[in-house]
Amino acid sequence: MACSHEYYKLMHEYLDENMPLTEAKKFEAHMQECPACEQHLKELKKTVAIVQSASHFEAPEGLTREVMNQLPKQNQSQKWQNWLRRHPFLVTAAAFFLVFLLSLSAGFDGEEEIMVKGDGHFIVDESRKVVIIPEDSTIQGDLLIRNGNVEVNGEIEGDITVIHGEHLQASTARIAGDIEEVNNTMEWIWYEIKEFSREVLPFSSNGEEE
């Protein structure tokens, strides 16, 4: 009790819903009188539903790492170039110094954490959200503080950037570069555009950039 090949072809168009309305109506009328077509369509719909119920698999763990490990190794100068591109305004000083990244949770009510980037000795007072550069300390290169204030008693050989915070300087402070405070959204966006990639990126990759 099969129907004609023509009708089965039409049925797929009908199922895809890209049939002109008049044709669709004609086909529906045919189905009313043709149990074979009706059954066939029912089976097709069921098949689609079953296939669509197939579960989705996730990639095995570690796939990203595997891929990254297999990428062609970049030589030192390529890495250096990338780094320069990402940090055009940090170029002069930072590359020759070890840079420490210190990230501390402020601890209270989900406030944003203080982040400090700089090379040298400093103290972080979490409760007051202040980064203190002691009098006898020298920060080689630039200093970046995010979500906190900075109190400078010692020496900064580069620029200071404070994002969401303010700076205070004691009479003993010696700051060689510029001081920039970024406290409103527009300034912050501009800062981000200049910096471009996330501030921690080059320093978080196992010290490869040294």
Added chain:
Amino acid sequence: MDAVVKRIVREVKRGNQEAFAELVELYKDKVYHIAYRMLGNAHEAQDVSQEAFLRAYTNIHSYDENRKFSTWIFRIATNLAIDRLRKKKPDFHLEDKVGGTENLDYYSQFASEEALPEEQVVKLEMQEWIQQEIMQLPPKYRSAVILKYLEDLSLKEISEILNLPVPTVKTRIHRGREALRKKLGDV
């Protein structure tokens, strides 16, 4: 999403290798899923997924930013999977390969709790059966069906991924689901 992807791609093109990890993260599940459904084997699916990303990386400069990245990476992955199927015995999909180790492999896709409740077992068996039937399809129908019904892509996207005209894609989907109907439709 597209803007984010664009930004990452530009970074990679500039030589920022680390940024590529973000692309892998974004697309690994879908790529793996397509590969798995094409090949029916977790190990090979992983191989093909990794290879696809490696190729994407080395050919990133030929990627046209005006097109969707997903289309591009899916195309690489699908081609690799089809190549791999070709290298196997040509009548692979008609043969007794279904069953045995393939089953185990399928179960291993799921976190293996010690004893599965009855309901879970039935569900797993159902899932396994679907995959077996997909594997019975000739690869050219299989790819079209997977992209259409498992990835829910438009005919236009599928035609770009498979590099075929839309009417051809349609025909393949029709034939694929007709073949599946014979197995799945009369339960």
